[in-house]
Amino acid sequence: MANTKSAKKAARKIARRTIVNKSRRSRVRNYVRSVEEAIAAGDRNRALAVMKEAEPQIMRAAQKGVLHKNSASRKVSRLVARIAKLGA
Numbered sequence: 001m002a003n004t005k006s007a008k009k010a011a012r013k014i015a016r017r018t019i020v021n022k023s024r025r026s027r028v029r030n031y032v033r034s035v036e037e038a039i040a041a042g043d044r045n046r047a048l049a050v051m052k053e054a055e056p057q058i059m060r061a062a063q064k065g066v067l068h069k070n071s072a073s074r075k076v077s078r079l080v081a082r083i084a085k086l087g088a
Helices: 005-041 044-063 069-087
Strands: none
Touching: 005 044, 005 069, 044 069
16 A cells, blocks of 8 residues: 555546546447448448548547557557448
8 A cells, every 4th residue: 555645646537547548438339330330230331331430539538648659649540440341
């Protein structure tokens, strides 16, 4: 357990950030799931529309440190590639 005043404050800050990060991670997962559902249904237009909303959320999560930058880019790239296959 934290003993010093600064360590106690740091613990409080970590608890607050954890809530924010969990929320952001959950939001990203929900967007990715909705894109994958549209892909599975074969609905290219819906997949593109949802991807347009999902990409900024994924990249913002990377910017905020919830996801690694390369991991977020890989996720976006793979989703876009799967959507492109629907059109082919």
